[in-house]
Amino acid sequence: MELRNINTFLHIAELHSFSSAARELGYSQSAVSAQISQLETELGTPLFDRVGKTVRLTDAGQTFQSYARTLLITAQQA
DSSP: OOOHHHHHHHHHHHTTOHHHHHHHHTHHHHHHHHHHHHHHHHTTSEEEEEEETEEEHHHHHHHHHHHHHHHHHHHHHH
């Protein structure tokens, strides 16, 4: 699990948009989609419900969001 993918996940969760997160992070939208696909594969569950151009967290995504925030804070402090 890469910190970059976790950071991307948190941006998408905050902005409710893959394309907005991609712009903010300076990635292509396809790179962001690939990062989330990899994360979902590693976790074995979808993290987002995709509704048109917006997204919302699944129950698993909500649970992972708390963990992801803690993980990034811990990594930044190390």
